Amino acid sequence: MCGIAGAWAPRPGDAAVLHALGAAMGAAIAHRGPDDAGTWADPGAGLVLSHRRLSILDLSPHGHQPMASADGRWQLSYNGEVYNHAALRAELAALGHGFHGHSDTEVLLAAIAQWGVEAALARANGMFALAAWDTRARELWLARDRVGKKPLYYGWAGDGSFVFGSELKALRAHPAMHAGVDPDALALLLRFDYVPAPYAILHDVHKLCAGRLLRIDASRVAAGAAGHDPARDQQVWWNARERQEAMIARGFAGDEAAALEALDALLRDATALRMEADVPLGAFLSGGTDSSLVTALMQAQSARPVRSFSIGFDSAVHDESAHAAAVARHLGTEHTELRVDGRAALDLVPSMPRIHDEPFADSSQLPTALLCELTRRHVTVALSGDGGDELFFGYGRYARALRNHRMAAGVPGPLRHLLGREHGEAARLGGLAALRAALAADGLQGVARQRVQRWRAPEAVVQGARRRPTAYDDPRALPRNGTPGDALMALDFACYLPEDVLTKVDRASMAASLEARAPLLDWRVAEFAWSLPMSMKWRDGRLKHLPKRLLGRYLPDALVQRPKSGFGAPxxxxxxxxxxxxxxxxxxxxxxxxxxxxxxxxxxxxxxxxxxxxxxxxxxxxxxxxxxxxxxxxxxxxxxxxxxx
Structure with missing residues (x-):
C-alpha cells in the first residue's frame, strides 16, 4: 500500500523544480509509504509524478515507483494491490511480456501497455488508485477501484496547475494551493459525518468516485477549474448499479445449500488471494459475523496460527473483546488484545484532523485508529470484514427503513407535506417529531436518508451553503429491479461504504503504515451477493442469514447467533x-x-x-x-x- 501525488502545470517546467515539488507532495503523505520514495518528471509537459511506497510484494528495488512500462510509453504511480496479478502475469507472459521482479505494479503496467487503461482495469481484481501518464498521447489517466477502497483527490492550484494525491495533504503541499472551505461540502459533512465524493471540503478540489476514471490532456489543464464538472468529466469504467441490476435479473440458480457452497468457495478464494504478502499478515477480529468469518477462512487456509487483533474498552456498552477472544480461542489464532480506557481514546481526539486530513465525524474513527496502531506493531497487512453489511443486509436500520417506507407510502401527498413542515432537527430526538418526519419522507430514498443523516437541514446552519445532491437524492442510484431492501443496500454501497466505512479504515490504517484488505469486497463476492434473493440475506428478522450459516461451519452456534454491536465511542x-x-x-x-x-x-x-x-x-x-x-x-x-x- 502506498501514496501517490503529482502536478501538471499548463507550461513546461524545470526538471529540478518539478522533482522538488513531487518530493514535497510525497513527503506530505510519507506515512502511507515509509519504505521508499520516488519522483518522475516530464519537463516538456510540466508534469511530475510522485510515489511513497509501503513494500508488500517484491521488497526489492524492482518494485520502485513511479515505474515505466517495458516499451517506455507509460509511467505509473499506483497505490493498491492487484490480487490476481499471478494469473495476469501468466497471460501477459504468453503474449510475450517479460518481467524483472514479481510486483503487481509491473504486471499492471504490462496490462495497460497491452490492453489500454480501461481494459486493464476491467481485468484487475484489487483495490487501487492510480495515475498513469501516456508519454505518446500526452494524457494523464487517474482511476479508482470498483468499490472505492483507495482514495484519490484532484483539483486546481492557484497558478493553474492540475494537482492530485491520495490525501489532501499532498495537494496542500503545492505552493500555489490556497483553496478555502467549500460551504456546500461542509453542509454535507454535517448531514452525513463525511464529505461524499465527488465533493471535497476545499473549493476547486474533488474526489474521484468509486469505479471512475479521469482522462486529462494539455488543453484541459490549460482550461483550469473553470467549467469542470466532476459528474460529467469522470468516466464510469465499472458501474455498480448496472452490475447489481444484471445480477438481480440473472438471479442465483440454485437452492440455499448450493448458495452456501458457492459463498464458501468464493470467500475462500477471495481470502486466499488477500493472504499473499512478503511481510507479516494478520486479521482484525471484533467478534462480529464478518470479521469472524474472514478470520475463520484465513485460519482454515493457513498452516500456522493466524495473528488476530482486537480492542477492549472499559465501557461494557462498547466492549466486545470477550467475544472476540472466545472466537479466537475456538479458531486457534494467535490473538492480541489491547485494553484501553477512556483516556487512551480521548488522547487521540487531537490527532483526528491529522489522520483524517479532510474533516470526518464518524465516532468509530477513534477505536479504528487504536486498532490499527496496535495491529501495526506486529504485522504490516491486516484483513478486515468490511462490506458484509452493505452486501448481505447487515444493518438493523434497513429493517426500520422498510417499516417507515411502508408507513409513509400510505400517507396522501398533501398530508405528507403538512407533516414534514417545521419538525427540523427535533426529529433526531424521537417521539412525535420523529414520527412526523418518517411519515413525511419522500419515497425510499427519503426514508433511507433519514436513517443515515445527522443534521436534517445543515444548509440553515452553514453560512452560504447550498444543498448538493448525493446518491440518497439521485433516482439513478437505485436499481430498476429487485426489492426495496436491495435498493437500500445499493444506496449504502454507492455512498456510505466508500465515503465513510472505507475512508475511515484507509486513513486509520495508512496513518499507522498498515495495509488493510477486505475479502468481502472482492467484486465477485459483491456480484454474487446481488444475485441472491432477499430471503437468503434477511430471514425471520435475522440479518445476514447466509453469512451466518457459513460462519456456523467454523464456529459453534453460541458464537454465531448474537446481536449486532456497533464499533463506536461514548x-x-x-x-x-x-x-x-x-x-x-x-x-x-x-x-x-x-x-x-x-x-x-x-x-x-x-x-x-x-x-x-x-x-x-x-x-x-x-x-x-x-x-x-x-x-x-x-x-x-x-x-x-x-x-x-
Whole structure:
C-alpha cells in the first residue's frame, strides 16, 4: 500500500523544480509509504509524478515507483494491490511480456501497455488508485477501484496547475494551493459525518468516485477549474448499479445449500488471494459475523496460527473483546488484545484532523485508529470484514427503513407535506417529531436518508451553503429491479461504504503504515451477493442469514447467533465530561462568528440543550467539533520544509 501525488502545470517546467515539488507532495503523505520514495518528471509537459511506497510484494528495488512500462510509453504511480496479478502475469507472459521482479505494479503496467487503461482495469481484481501518464498521447489517466477502497483527490492550484494525491495533504503541499472551505461540502459533512465524493471540503478540489476514471490532456489543464464538472468529466469504467441490476435479473440458480457452497468457495478464494504478502499478515477480529468469518477462512487456509487483533474498552456498552477472544480461542489464532480506557481514546481526539486530513465525524474513527496502531506493531497487512453489511443486509436500520417506507407510502401527498413542515432537527430526538418526519419522507430514498443523516437541514446552519445532491437524492442510484431492501443496500454501497466505512479504515490504517484488505469486497463476492434473493440475506428478522450459516461451519452456534454491536465511542459522555471544556472553547459564539462558517445561534442552542441533559445532540455536535478541530489544525500546519519556494 502506498501514496501517490503529482502536478501538471499548463507550461513546461524545470526538471529540478518539478522533482522538488513531487518530493514535497510525497513527503506530505510519507506515512502511507515509509519504505521508499520516488519522483518522475516530464519537463516538456510540466508534469511530475510522485510515489511513497509501503513494500508488500517484491521488497526489492524492482518494485520502485513511479515505474515505466517495458516499451517506455507509460509511467505509473499506483497505490493498491492487484490480487490476481499471478494469473495476469501468466497471460501477459504468453503474449510475450517479460518481467524483472514479481510486483503487481509491473504486471499492471504490462496490462495497460497491452490492453489500454480501461481494459486493464476491467481485468484487475484489487483495490487501487492510480495515475498513469501516456508519454505518446500526452494524457494523464487517474482511476479508482470498483468499490472505492483507495482514495484519490484532484483539483486546481492557484497558478493553474492540475494537482492530485491520495490525501489532501499532498495537494496542500503545492505552493500555489490556497483553496478555502467549500460551504456546500461542509453542509454535507454535517448531514452525513463525511464529505461524499465527488465533493471535497476545499473549493476547486474533488474526489474521484468509486469505479471512475479521469482522462486529462494539455488543453484541459490549460482550461483550469473553470467549467469542470466532476459528474460529467469522470468516466464510469465499472458501474455498480448496472452490475447489481444484471445480477438481480440473472438471479442465483440454485437452492440455499448450493448458495452456501458457492459463498464458501468464493470467500475462500477471495481470502486466499488477500493472504499473499512478503511481510507479516494478520486479521482484525471484533467478534462480529464478518470479521469472524474472514478470520475463520484465513485460519482454515493457513498452516500456522493466524495473528488476530482486537480492542477492549472499559465501557461494557462498547466492549466486545470477550467475544472476540472466545472466537479466537475456538479458531486457534494467535490473538492480541489491547485494553484501553477512556483516556487512551480521548488522547487521540487531537490527532483526528491529522489522520483524517479532510474533516470526518464518524465516532468509530477513534477505536479504528487504536486498532490499527496496535495491529501495526506486529504485522504490516491486516484483513478486515468490511462490506458484509452493505452486501448481505447487515444493518438493523434497513429493517426500520422498510417499516417507515411502508408507513409513509400510505400517507396522501398533501398530508405528507403538512407533516414534514417545521419538525427540523427535533426529529433526531424521537417521539412525535420523529414520527412526523418518517411519515413525511419522500419515497425510499427519503426514508433511507433519514436513517443515515445527522443534521436534517445543515444548509440553515452553514453560512452560504447550498444543498448538493448525493446518491440518497439521485433516482439513478437505485436499481430498476429487485426489492426495496436491495435498493437500500445499493444506496449504502454507492455512498456510505466508500465515503465513510472505507475512508475511515484507509486513513486509520495508512496513518499507522498498515495495509488493510477486505475479502468481502472482492467484486465477485459483491456480484454474487446481488444475485441472491432477499430471503437468503434477511430471514425471520435475522440479518445476514447466509453469512451466518457459513460462519456456523467454523464456529459453534453460541458464537454465531448474537446481536449486532456497533464499533463506536461514548462521545456523549465525553462531551459532558472530560471533553466539555474543549467543546466549549471550540463552540465559543465569538469564535464561531469571527470564523464565519456557522451561524452561532443554532449551534450554541444545541450545545446548551445537550449540556442541560437533552439526549442525542452529541451526534450533531461531533460533526461541528471535528470541523473546528480540522480548521484549527489547518491553520497551524506549517509548510513542508521540502516545499519549493
Amino acid at each position: 462521545v456523549g459522555d465525553w462531551l459532558r465530561g472530560p471533553l466539555r471544556d474543549w467543546g466549549e472553547a471550540q463552540l465559543d459564539p465569538r469564535r464561531l462568528r469571527e470564523e464565519g462558517h456557522f451561524d452561532p445561534a443554532p449551534v450554541r442552542a444545541l450545545w446548551e440543550a445537550f449540556q442541560a441533559g437533552e439526549r442525542k445532540w452529541h451526534t450533531h455536535l461531533w460533526g461541528v467539533l471535528m470541523f473546528q478541530a480540522w480548521r484549527e489544525n489547518l491553520q497551524r500546519d506549517p509548510p513542508s520544509p521540502e516545499r519549493p519556494r
